Amino acid sequence: xxxxxxxxxxxxxxxxxxxxxxxxxxxxxxxxxxxxxxxxxxxxxxxxxxxxxxxxxxxxxxxxxxxxxxxxxxxxxxxxxxxxxxxxxxxxxxxxxxxxxxxxxxxxxxxxxxxxxx
Numbered sequence: 001x002x003x004x005x006x007x008x009x010x011x012x013x014x015x016x017x018x019x020x021x022x023x024x025x026x027x028x029x030x031x032x033x034x035x036x037x038x039x040x041x042x043x044x045x046x047x048x049x050x051x052x053x054x055x056x057x058x059x060x061x062x063x064x065x066x067x068x069x070x071x072x073x074x075x076x077x078x079x080x081x082x083x084x085x086x087x088x089x090x091x092x093x094x095x096x097x098x099x100x101x102x103x104x105x106x107x108x109x110x111x112x113x114x115x116x117x118x
Contacts, residue, residue, distance in 0.1 A: 009037055011044040018055060027062045030055070050076070054086060061094040061102035069102050073109040079117050084110060 014037055021030035034056060038045070045052070053076040060069040077087050087110045095103035 009040060009042050011042070011048060014042075015051075022055075022059065027059045031059050031063070034059075050083070054090065057087070057090055057106065058093065061090070061099045061106065062097060064099060064102055066102060066105055069105060070109060073106055077110055077113045079113065084114070 014033070018030050018033055021027075021033060034052060037052075053072060056072040057069060057076060060066075060072055073087065077083055087106060091103045091106040091110065093103075094100075094106065
């Protein structure tokens with residue numbers, strides 16, 4: 001008997017669902033969706049990895065899951081100027097949303113990476 005064909009999650013559908021979950025405040029559900037998508041390894045993931053990492057940072061920050069935020073940030077912040085600017089933007093966004101401790105941790109991770117580069 002042949003193996004069942006697994007339908008690949010389409011990129012647009014994934015991001016629409018992710019946005020809907022986040023806008024409804026279901027941050028844990030959005031993270032579960034990211035995990036399920038990563039497990040299915042869609043072909044488009046490599047090209048969208050940065051966007052997914054940003055979502056993970058934001059969602060972990062909103063949940064105040066500081067260890068997960070730190071891990072996601074350490075993978076995302078790699079010395080690239082655009083990524084550093086995006087991380088700073090995320091820190092401001094988290095602070096404005098009331099996730100102050102997460103925002104401060106993200107800012108510290110960003111500064112730590114900047115110091116390592118010098």
